Amino acid sequence: MRSFASFPMAGVVHVLTNTAHGRKTMRKWIALCIAVGCALAASVLQAQTWPQRPVRVIVPYSAGGLSDTQARVISERLSAAFGQQFLVENRVGATGAIAAEYVAKSPADGYTLFWATTPQVSIVPLIQKVNYDPLKDFAPVSIFGKNTYVLAVHISIPAKTLKEFIEYVRAHPGQLxxxxxxxxxxxHLSAALFTSRAGLTMTHIPYKGVQAATDLVGGQVQMYFGPAADLIQHSKSGKIRLLAVSGGKRAPILPDLPTIEEFYPGFRADTWNGLMAPAATPKRIIDRIAQEVARATRDPGVIERLNKIGVEAYANTPAEFAALIRSEAPQWRDAVNAAGIKQE
Known part of the structure; x- marks a missing residue:
């Protein structure tokens, strides 16, 4: 058996412990190692015993909206699964940037989660300065739902299909x-990307909120991209026509509508809602939440509740969520460029 003195570090230890300065240095190293070890042990213990108090879910939109409704559905499920309340807290402002920044700067202990949506992660940082990095400041947990956007036109447009609509707009450049x-x-970005890919010239009229759909129904504008649930209700009035969906596949709620990608390969402009945590949140906590989200999206009751608001129940792993965010970046950058928006 080799003696301690024969190991490479033995000489270093001997030198450090053979002088007063060396012994002092050695004590510092030992104290540091103990501190690091204790911190790691505390982190592991925290992850194992989490949650011991209510967890806040920070939503970047007002109560009652599409995103808020989804957040409350999953919060109910997580509360039941973990035996602690998951409390929805609405922090509105700056297109969701205020909520995102708040969570990014919160303790990474699993007690503050961000109800993230596509805009805060992939769009807002491209068009305005924000005090957070969507890739570095958050740990993706899981998506909970995919929002289907629908291309709708006013009934006065003599087009029954997307192909006919494209031909009609081309025949009336700048008039619609x-x-x-x-x-x-x-x-807005979905429409800008669509008109760019299709080579159409149309005028964008921005509104604030639901008035955009109301004026489509009234005929003040001829086209609108909006959430499926809202437009399905409006289509029942017979004043608008639904032509296509913006996702990568046909929507379960509107199976007969084609995707725009069927005409323009690579076109995708659907959005998602999901949970993210501050970047340094223990992986064990993140994985536990992700597993419960996945379980919830397989529940028939949850699927039905989401379908009623035009949302497809969907979950992925933290790694898949992170990969999705990276893969979507180019498409939203193209959309911002197509819209001619410059960062503020």
Whole structure:
């Protein structure tokens, strides 16, 4: 058996412990190692015993909206699964940037989660300066739902299909307009990307919120990209026509509508809602939440509740969520460029 003195570090230890300065240095190293070890042990213990108090879910939109409704559905499920309350807290402002920044700067202990949506992660940082990095400041947990956007036109447009609509707009360059819920909104960027890919010239008219859909129904504008649930209700009035969906596959709620990607390969402009945590949150906590989200999206009751608001129940792993965010970046950058938006 080799003696201690024969190991490479033995000489270093001997030198350090053979002088007063060396012994002092050695004590510092030992104290540091103990501190690091204790911190690691505390982190592991925290992850194992989490949650011991209510968890806040920070939502970047007002109560009662599409995103808020989804957040409350999953919060109910997580509360039941973990035996602690998951409390929805609405922090509105700056297109969700205020909520995102708040969570990014919160303790990474699993007690503050961000109800993230596509705009805060992939769009807002491209069009305005924000005090957070969507890739570095958050740990993706899981998506909970995919929001289907629908291309709708006013009934006065003599087009029954997307192909006919494209031909009609080309025959009337610059004479038609489309509405959105605001400059830089997902609906605006979806429409801008579509008109760019199709080579169409249309005028964008930004609104604030639901008035964008109301004026489509009234005929003040001719096209609008909006959430499926809202437009399905409006289509029942017979004043608008639904032509296509913006996702990568046909929507379960509207199986007969084609995707725009069927005409323009690579076109995708659907959005998602999901949970993210501050970047340094223990992986064990993140994985536990992700597992419960996945379980919830397989529940028939949850699926039905989401379908009623035009949302597809969907979950992925933290790694898949992170990969999705990276893969979507180019498409939203193209959409911002197509809309001619410059960062503020």
């Amino acid at each position: 307009s489309y509405s959105s819920a605001g400059t830089g909104s997902a609906g």
